[in-house]
Amino acid sequence: MASRGRPRPGSLQALAAASIAILFLAAASRAAASRAAAGSPDRPAPGPPLFLPLTRSYPNASRLAASSRRDLGDGAHPNARMRLHDDLLTNGYYTTRLYIGTPPQEFALIVDSGSTVTYVPCASCEQCGNHQDPRFQPDLSSSYSPVKCNVDCTCDSDKKQCTYERQYAEMSSSSGVLGEDIVSFGRESELKPQRAVFGCENSETGDLFSQHADGIMGLGRGQLSIMDQLVGKGVISDSFSLCYGGMDIGGGAMVLGGVPAPSDMVFSHSDPLRSPYYNIELKEIHVAGKALRVDSRIFDSKHGTVLDSGTTYAYLPEQAFVAFRDAVASKVHSLKKIRGPDPNYKDICFAGAGRNVSKLHEVFPDVDMVFGNGQKLSLTPENYLFRHSKVDGAYCLGVFQNGKDPTTLLGGIIVRNTLVTYDRHNEKIGFWKTNCSELWERLHIGDAPSPAPSSDTNSETDMSPAPAPSSLPEFDVGLITVDMSINVTYPNLKPHLHELAELIAKELEIDSRQVRVMNITSQGNSTLIRWGIFPAGSDNAMSNATAMGIIYRLTQHHVQLPENLGSYQLLEWNVQPLPRRSWFQEHVVSILLGILLVVLVTLSAFLVVLVWRKKFSGQTAYRPVDSVVPEQELQPL
Template sequence: MARRRLRFAVVSTTLLLFLFSLLLSASAIDPKSILRPPHSRPLVLPLVLSPRLNSSRIVSDDGDKLRRHLQGSPYLAPNARMGLYDDLLSNGYYTTRLLIGTPPQEFALIVDTGSTVTYVPCSSCEQCGKHQDPKFQPDLSSTYDPVKCNPDCTCDAENVQCTYDRQYAEMSSSSGILGEDIVSFGNLSQLKPQRAVFGCENAETGDLYSQHADGIMGLGRGDLSIVDQLVNKGVINDSFSLCYGGMDVGGGAMVLGQMSPPSGMVFSNSDPERSPYYNIELKEMHVAGKKLPINPSVFDGKHGTVLDSGTTYAYLPEAAFVAFKRAIMKELHGLKQIRGPDPNYNDVCFSGAESRVSELSKAFPAVDMIFGNGQKYSLSPENYLFRHSKAPGAYCLGIFQNGKDPTTLLGGIIVRNTLVTYDRGNSKVGFWKTNCSELWDRLHISDTPSAIPPSSGGVSTDGIPPVSAPNGSPRFVIPGDLQVGFITFDMSSSVETSDIEPRISDLSGSIAQELGVNSSQVRLLNLTSTGNGSLIRWAIYPEPSAQYFPQATAKHIISRLAEHNVRLPETFGNYQLVKWNVQPPMKRSWWQGHYLVVVMAVVVVLMLGLSAYGIWFVRKWRQQTNISYKPVDSDAVVSEQELQPIVN
């Protein structure tokens, strides 16, 4: 079982000689997860933090004033509410969907509180792996600008634009150029699209090359962090929240910006001066109500206790882990210790428990974390266990020893089904146990997304735009009196027209499969060349027997198009949905509406006429052929003669 590890990078004493030369560099070793067994050294430090970019690229004077105003007042600025996808243990990370450019290009990015830069593969990247979505194409975005070379960044060889370079402890790396473009946060977001700086990746190696996700969404502290950029622009308060789904559920939610803390949320102080990572003041751990017999200072070594959303499991200093393991095993009754699912890892596993997650508390004890302010955050068994993949009813500890490193690292498993609020403006972190798949209902927050942004599509002058739905998927409601006759959309492709023409049938079949319609309903309207690619206009029609789409079918198609959620095989190159339109049913003339009836009537008349003529013809023929024949006169008969032999 492969394990995503923490997003911290290696620092070597031999590299310290280069420290001062790197202080003005935009390239830095960033926190990043690595794959390694729990007994190896897990925590390594970055060489330097990302230096400040030219502030004029990110924040204006007006934006800075608004930021200070928001931080000093109880006013809640709009926030970006976004869904989380994938699963912590099977994927090793959670992703969210981010839209970049005009028109928007969509990406699945790992949410990472230990990284300080957001980056996606660039179309110019020849050393990028096969990821979930097509690469970002700057040429297709009308709002893209490269970040020009300046004294506060590392420049490319031509001294034209800024670059970034991230190297990670698991021997993976990411490098590319810095660009600026419109970033959109999805239909659930109250926050309007904003300009932001991000990395356009030109090379990647290691785990970054092989992972399914497209890139990283950096939520850490630093001017390149998406959070810092939005805060510095004054569009959100200095806070964000993550809510990871529970065992066997996956998914979750994320909020960029401040939200009202729910009743019962417990907080720990978080000192930004202590380390560049998000830390908490952990003082004690209790198992089954009993304090672990260790000195509280054990949780305060090196970086203290660090939260990292990009790390899968939790890692304790040696003394804390030994005490925790001993206390857990002391409370287990009727369970048998067994080998772990992977011989490469020295997992501590037990069999004999209930398979249902809701019943785990009957076999495993509760664990409490006590903060410096005396508040308590209680862990359910799913917050420190993972399911054994080969033995039903067996579970393993998801908390390991952190080698000889004194830092306590708390990964995503600790906060499953927990809303974690990183209140950076007030230097604290909040925890609230909840069902993350039902977060908005539990917070009594409407799930109504904002109006569809113009860049996501449009409607024809004859049509009526669908409105956002409060719940459920797809997320669009079509008024009951609106009949969708057909839907058109334009697709920009990197494949030239000469290459795509022979494959139009295959392409329309793939589109039909993605939209859940028959191939006959997808029709090509126009195919034009755009220099190095093609612009293709498609139409989706209802079934031949119908004049308009059923409401459910129309909602499904509109949702897929509006959210740019159409996935085509890579053989069709890089592509983007440029715009979509909803068209009402075409008005039919009397003849168009009744031609089938007329045709059927004509056919019936012809059949009746032919049938009557056939009867008359048969009778007439019989009358003509009913004649008495006279016997042949015997005198007229000529005897047949034998053939004579040939005479030589």
């Protein structure tokens, strides 16, 4: 998994070292994974493509396995279409939804072309963070089975189950046991649920511990990757595609399996023997039609030019970055150069370009990437710029210097509104500029496929990739939390909190009673506030559309503070689903009414008995006419 934000200098060297260090572990687990993948005696016919995310790969796996696989290069096969949810702004990654087990347990997994294992937090994990969904509970799945310890894998301390371990350049790690279960790809998938090996985490550190997403989906070249497992079963062709949304329209889609290549798709050769990562042959970069004055070999050093869906931005070797920066700056004389939104980075930003993304080409130059075969990928400004989060109508370069690392690393920003097809069978990667929110229509894919089993059987099927800002899973939203840093001391801010809450509500177009302060922390000359945005009135939840409208206005910096309240920085927002109530919580009223009814009936019965006994007790004792008290029982003489 590559860095999701800005990688440290030398990050790919560290990644390569990590890959070599764990290669033995991956190889040791291959036989177990292969046996699990081949567990059924009857192999299904090659199926349709499946829309999913990417992951890191090991270089020779595809070629080594090619001789034992069917040739899936031609013909129509099923596919699994999966939505991508845009968490790019706040977290630097895209996620998709995967369902594991019987009945299905749902997870939000990061789309990452730098990992070869799919893993989710296990219920038994003692060192896992709080993530988007509940942890995987093997005991609740009737189809789960552990991958038993054998000579071909690393075993746990009890010598009963195979284990995995992954370490990443940003100093995060994941480790746990390997299990096998039925994996479902959502209701838009033509591909039927399949048995697959995955990791059940028992420990995670670093970014993996603190991230909102549940885990990682591994689709690289490696026997434990879900991509290789599905190809090995013969249910999809050896290809997958990724389509990220644009600057204004997020979300997107992923396909596991082949899709028809548009006639104007451009390709570059990708050599799996050259690098453990998905690579292309980049020869030149043109800005406004002129090639950068750098030696073309600069893009071919070390790992070559790497595509990584787990990286947010693009990173060039020093000489190429300087040339690119200067070439772009020379074409934007009409714009004012300003500081970036984060003082920790020396971003190159320009103000005065306006808010309309479709008109950015009028002030920023077009960029072309020329491949080794002479074909050219044209980039619009949204493919190398990101919005300034504090200044309206300002943009910053999303291309950075890769420290002293000679590798060219292209992250998700480069392929906004671009369908990228990773044709592993033919060792090439294709690029096609398109509107990812209209992908199915533009590919002339017909009606929605039959629904596959999912945890939500009542939802309607919608074939459109998720539009921005609909990066939320489809649940009723119970709460939105917003972390904000305001450049005012707490004593000066405290008298204005009510005014500030009303201002935020007005800018977000909601009722002021929905905005409440949940936590305040003083930090020197600034104040950290966590706001809670609750459903309106008596509603228990707000719809996805309402929640995403609020988030869109937040992230587009709609909230403007008066001068006496200073400036602010949006640090983080999180969406929490309506809490899942237990059986007791759902029936507590009925239980209390039942208890009350039993108590009333018991008291009534007791009173009836008491009255009856009192009424008849005086009629049973004999008393002579002239006696004051009833006659007592005769005592023996």
